[in-house]
Amino acid sequence: MRSSCVRAREGVAKGRVPPPSKRTSLGRIENPRSRGRGGHVIWSPAPLLEARAMSSIAAHHLSARPAVARRAVFSRGTASNRATVRAATSRRTVAAADTENLPANLKKIVGAFQMVPDAMQRYKQLLFFAAKLKGFDEADRVDENKVPGCVSQVWVVPRIEDGLVYFTADSDSQLTKGLAALLVEGLSGSTPKEIMQVEPNFVELLGLGQSLTPSRTNGFMNMLRLMQKKTLEAFMAAEAAAKE
Numbered sequence: 001m002r003s004s005c006v007r008a009r010e011g012v013a014k015g016r017v018p019p020p021s022k023r024t025s026l027g028r029i030e031n032p033r034s035r036g037r038g039g040h041v042i043w044s045p046a047p048l049l050e051a052r053a054m055s056s057i058a059a060h061h062l063s064a065r066p067a068v069a070r071r072a073v074f075s076r077g078t079a080s081n082r083a084t085v086r087a088a089t090s091r092r093t094v095a096a097a098d099t100e101n102l103p104a105n106l107k108k109i110v111g112a113f114q115m116v117p118d119a120m121q122r123y124k125q126l127l128f129f130a131a132k133l134k135g136f137d138e139a140d141r142v143d144e145n146k147v148p149g150c151v152s153q154v155w156v157v158p159r160i161e162d163g164l165v166y167f168t169a170d171s172d173s174q175l176t177k178g179l180a181a182l183l184v185e186g187l188s189g190s191t192p193k194e195i196m197q198v199e200p201n202f203v204e205l206l207g208l209g210q211s212l213t214p215s216r217t218n219g220f221m222n223m224l225r226l227m228q229k230k231t232l233e234a235f236m237a238a239e240a241a242a243k244e
Contacts (some may be wrong), residue, residue: 099111099202099205101197101198101199102186102198102202103186103187103189103190103194103195103198104190105185105186105187105188105189105190106186106187106190106198106202109182109185109186109206110202110205110206112125113125113205113206113207113208114205114206114207116207119207119208119210119211122206122207122208122211123208123211125178126175126178126179126182126208126211127174127175127178128178129178129181129182129185130174130175130177130178130181132181132185133169133170133177133180133181133184134168136155136157136168136169136170137157137168140155140157140168141155141170142155145157145230147219147222147223147226148222148226149218149219149222150176150219150222150223151173151176151215151216151219152171152172152173152175152176152219153171153172153173154169154170154171154176154177154180154219154223155169155170155171156168156169156180156183156184156223156226156227156230157169157230158227158230158231158234159234160192160234160235160238163191164189164190164191165187165188165189165190165191165192165195165231165234165235166188166189167183167184167187167188167227168184169181169183169184169223175216176216176219179216179219179220179223180223182206183220183223183224183227187227192231192232192234192235195227195228195231196228196231196232198224198228200221200224200225203217203220203221
């Protein structure tokens with residue numbers, strides 16, 4: 001009869017059990033029912049199969065982690081893109097709502113500025129408006145027509161024809177002249193009511209924040225306020241004259 005040592009060696013040769021000196025990842029696990037007559041341990045293949053299964057599961061999880069990470073990054077990127085699109089849409093909606101109360105000519109000018117993405121190009125547009133500004137009567141260069149709180153000297157004069165308001169303006173600075181020309185072209189041909197409804201913060205819709213200093217922006221708003229004040233005065237004078 002073959003001894004237990006012989007049977008153990010045959011098992012090793014056929015690949016059914018590991019050699020007695022080999023350790024698996026789970027350590028030596030003795031099967032009490034597989035002990036030979038000479039006291040030698042016959043190793044069961046069950047631990048090896050379990051170890052291989054565990055290794056396979058671990059490898060699967062390790063290889064899946066990068067894919068999961070990629071999916072997470074993609075998900076975050078997609079969410080960020082959606083948020084950017086929603087923010088841009090919201091800004092366009094707010095801008096559209098803010099321009100609803102602007103006179104037609106001024107609304108066109110705001111739309112033209114918003115279509116120019118570059119700050120330098122918007123600055124050049126202001127200079128283009130300055131070149132289009134018509135001549136100004138020297139007799140109107142008086143303190144009564146001068147814009148207060150402006151870095152440069154600016155004068156504005158309104159007139160009412162057939163119920164519509166038309167402006168003339170001038171300045172000793174090209175940039176300020178461009179701002180005055182923008183208001184002259186945007187407000188001329190409007191009714192007094194339309195001009196009085198214009199909010200000073202519409203300047204933000206023009207996207208000139210990088211081109212104008214705070215003092216220039218303040219001067220631009222003062223131009224609008226003076227033009228509204230003179231519009232009201234001209235309207236009241238026209239109403240009084242009509243009653244006479």
